[in-house]
Amino acid sequence: MGVIHKLIGDKDGFDWAEVPVQSYDSLEGGKILGRELVGEQEGARYFAIRYFEVQPRERTTVDQHPYDHGVIILRGEAKALLDERTYEVKFGDVMYISPNQRHQFKNTGDIPFGFISVSPNKKLAK
């Protein structure tokens, strides 16, 4: 059984039909909204696809974990920290974050910064 989640949000905040929202704290105390668009709920056994949105001038916490990420930027612009280096990223840029690599995103634009995160099912990648 295939699944289609239609983008129903607008420029103020992307949203998808029938996808629950999770909330995380930004370093500035704001809210980062996350959505699991594809995962075990959809039937995917090997990977998960999530979307996160960071508000202007806010940062994600510095993250580091044993599983890797693919990242696709969907909107806005940010500085991405990978280990000790920062990179400017915007729509369409694609990143690979290695296992245990420190990473963080800082929204440097005037609109929400949104990105897709791909990760292996955590049962695979300890």
Add this chain to the structure above:
Amino acid sequence: MGVIHKLIGDKDGFDWAEVPVQSYDSLEGGKILGRELVGEQEGARYFAIRYFEVQPRERTTVDQHPYDHGVIILRGEAKALLDERTYEVKFGDVMYISPNQRHQFKNTGDIPFGFISVSPNKKLAK
């Protein structure tokens, strides 16, 4: 080691720095361009992220295989076939295509239809 592939293409065709291009035939005899943006080359052991672009009025071949896909539409619009049903999809829509599910994309717009495809490393999903 992280990797960043910058989007360097334009509205006539998305392209990424340092990513080789592969070419596939559309049903109409045109060319569908594919790029592996994240895979074993980048160090990813569990998943691959690819981008495909279909020209206006062209279709991908009907595909069916034992591994599943996540799909994120990046540009344009299409009719997506999943088994016997078709769905209209456009920027930001996200799909899950199950193992062995028949699928096909037909570009129904005036610009290239481009989508990200996520799949498990084929060594995992036989």
